[in-house]
Amino acid sequence: MDVLICIKQFFNSGAIVQQSSTYRMRLKKNVRITDPACVDIVMKMTLEMPDREPVKPFVPGQFIRMGIPDVKNPAPAYFAVASSPHESRHYEIVIKQGTSIGDHLALLAPGAEVEVEGPMGKGFNLAPFKGCDVILMGVGTGISPLRSVWDSIIHHRSDFGKVTIYAGFLTPLHNLLTDEMDALSRHNIEVNISVATGSDDWNGAIGYVQDMLLADHPSGENSVACLAGMSAMVDACSETLQNLGFNDSRILLNF
Numbered sequence: 393m394d395v396l397i398c399i400k401q402f403f404n405s406g407a408i409v410q411q412s413s414t415y416r417m418r419l420k421k422n423v424r425i426t427d428p429a430c431v432d433i434v435m436k437m438t439l440e441m442p443d444r445e446p447v448k449p450f451v452p453g454q455f456i457r458m459g460i461p462d463v464k465n466p467a468p469a470y471f472a473v474a475s476s477p478h479e480s481r482h483y484e485i486v487i488k489q490g491t492s493i494g495d496h497l498a499l500l501a502p503g504a505e506v507e508v509e510g511p512m513g514k515g516f517n518l519a520p521f522k523g524c525d526v527i528l529m530g531v532g533t534g535i536s537p538l539r540s541v542w543d544s545i546i547h548h549r550s551d552f553g554k555v556t557i558y559a560g561f562l563t564p565l566h567n568l569l570t571d572e573m574d575a576l577s578r579h580n581i582e583v584n585i586s587v588a589t590g591s592d593d594w595n596g597a598i599g600y601v602q603d604m605l606l607a608d609h610p611s612g613e614n615s616v617a618c619l620a621g622m623s624a625m626v627d628a629c630s631e632t633l634q635n636l637g638f639n640d641s642r643i644l645l646n647f
């Protein structure tokens with residue numbers, strides 16, 4: 393339901409910045425990234441052009457519309473590009489099973505073709521925010537569009553001040569991209585991970601990303617925040633940021 397609301401809002405906002413027709417991409421890899429004991433299956437798909445041409449360039453945070461060639465049901469859906477905008481050989485897409493198209497895509501084997509439109513959406517444009525501190529807040533698969541943002545920041549690290557990621561997952565077994573996030577300290581990027589429900593061996597934070605943000609109490613004066621997740625999370629984080637003094641122009645969404 394959240395996703396439907398988001399997509400409706402996306403179309404109502406007229407936010408498509410790049411109109412494009414559909415084209416085919418080929419699945420190179422399809423790898424599970426949630427713990428085998430996790431009830432939710434989340435896959436990382438690697439997609440390349442059939443003739444190994446470079447993929448279409450994109451702005452961090454943009455997404456593609458992806459479906460099964462010549463199949464209307466399940467209908468195509470929107471998936472954020474999780475890979476680096478500096479990587480021209482392929483896109484990486486993080487997909488959670490649980491929707492009909494997600495279930496279908498998660499089972500595809502390498503070599504399968506998918507139908508793609510885009511990249512589209514406004515993405516997260518950090519160009520006007522050089523010199524600012526950057527806050528990235530993502531929950532669940534919403535962390536994937538932020539991955540392309542932090543990779544882009546790493547390529548231009550001196551353009552930004554303090555960079556902090558707040559990532560929220562359902563449980564410690566929903567550890568999407570957490571290995572990669574652990575390694576971000578070498579780029580002077582601080583990572584805070586919280587889970588909604590802990591476990592015996594979880595020593596980290598329990599709660600929502602906005603709770604961790606509030607505890608840190610960053611100033612909104614010279615900072616910008618990028619938000620990615622379901623609408624309830626985006627609304628709650630926006631309100632928290634506004635209460636911390638963030639002007640609306642410093643709270644960015646990717647669609």
Ligand SMILES: Cc1cc2nc3c(=O)[nH]c(=O)nc-3n(C[C@H](O)[C@H](O)[C@H](O)COP(=O)(O)OP(=O)(O)OC[C@H]3O[C@@H](n4cnc5c(N)ncnc54)[C@H](O)[C@@H]3O)c2cc1C
Nearest residue numbers: 398471472487488531532533534560561562588621624625
């Ligand atoms: C344009 C667009 C692109 C999309 N791209 C993708 C994609 O690439 N891949 C994909 O699988 N889906 C995608 N979606 C769907 C959407 O991103 C996910 O449904 C959403 O991010 C939730 O992720 P999840 O189901 O993994 O969350 P869950 O695993 O169900 O939850 C993750 C976290 O959300 C927290 N949470 C719940 N409620 C709140 C709240 N009120 N405040 C704060 N935190 C809260 C939970 O505690 C938990 O920590 C896309 C949707 C749109 C509109």
